[in-house]
Amino acid sequence: MPKKLTSVRKRPRVRNWIAYICEALVASGAMPTWEAATYLTENLFGEKPNPRLLTPSNPHEVTAQLLHRLYHPIVEAASRDVMLPSTATVHIFTDISLTGNSAVLVVLFPGRHKAQTLLMLDATKAWDLVFPDAESFNVWAEARYRQLVTALRSATVDLEIEALKPAV
16 A cells, blocks of 8 residues: 555646636636537547548638647746746747648747747647547646746746846
8 A cells, every 4th residue: 555655646746737728718718618628628539630620621720729729828827837027928829730740839028129038849730639538638738837837937037137237
């Protein structure tokens, strides 16, 4: 019995990202609760390739919408956990490919007349973004969240150093 407790303690705590993203979709007014739960279930679990992304008449738009709906709550959570200056904003850009990897770029805009910082470049085949279970999706989302928190912390340190430099 003690071996099980040891293995349980070693596992890092992972947020329930499915519930978090579902709540974000509802809170933003994108869809009601039941529709958000169905949308995430149908698009994140099942067969590869995701037939819902390949069969509509506008697959480019549907794919971009899915990637934004997945990444935006993760970016928002990371931004909230790192103290950003009030002038800073974080934007998500997508470059959709229907035959290869799509790109998700997360960029920090620290303020007027300051250089932007690329926080994350995630290349993914959106139609293969299907998970066997909720835990594997949560691990995937948690990895992106941690990457963004680390990048945001690094960028804010750079902003603080820049602010301390004397104006010449």
